Amino acid sequence: KAGVTQTPRYLIKTRGQQVTLSCSPISGHRSVSWYQQTPGQGLQFLFEYFSETQRNKGNFPGRFSGRQFSNSRSEMNVSTLELGDSALYLCASRRATDSYNEQFFGPGTRLTVL
C-alpha cells in the first residue's frame, strides 16, 4: 500500500511569490491535514480537509489556504511569500472513520524563501 506522497520535495521561491504544494493521501483515507515544521516552533497545525471541506484551521494568516479534491488529493497554497514561511510542510492522512485513527505523514516539502 503506497504511503502519503508530497510534491515537490524541495522548492525555492523569492519573497512575494506564491507557491502550491500537493499531497496524495493513502488510498481510502478521506482526511488530509497540513502542518508546518520550523526549528523554533516544531510542528504546527495548518488545516484539515475532509470530503472537500475544511473542517479545522490553525492560527495562520489568510495567505495560507488549501483545498481538497473529490479523490481526496489536497493542495496547499501560500501567497505573498515571506522569509518566515521557509519551513518543512507536512501532509498527513487518516481514514477518519472515528476520532482515534492515527495520522500517517508524507515526507514533506522543504520550502525555502529567499
Add this chain to the structure above:
Amino acid sequence: DQQVKQNSPSLSVQEGRISILNCDYTNSMFDYFLWYKKYPAEGPTFLISISSIKDKNEDGRFTVFLNKSAKHLSLHIVPSQPGDSAVYFCAASDSGGSNYKLTFGKGTLLTVNP
C-alpha cells in the same frame, strides 16, 4: 501558549538500556495521545497511541504511560537500539466532535550509543 511540552530537547542512552521520553500537557480536553518518531528528511512515523481511558499501552519494545491527574505521559523504549536514534514527538488531540487536530510538542532528540 504551548499546550504540549517536551522539556528535554535531547536524551542520550546506551544501547540495551531503557529510554524514557517525557511529555506534559495543559489542555484537560485532550483525550488521545500519540508518539511519533522522525528521522531527518522524512515525515514523522506513528509509533504508539493511548486514549485517556487507559493508563498504559504496550507495543513490543514501546510502552506509553499516561497519568491524567498529572497531565503527563511518557514513552519507554526497552531495550534501546541505535536505530531508535531520532527525534520523538509527543502529540495530543481533543477528539470531541468531527474536528481532528494534533497539537505537537517540540520534540526530543534521542541518541542511542552503541
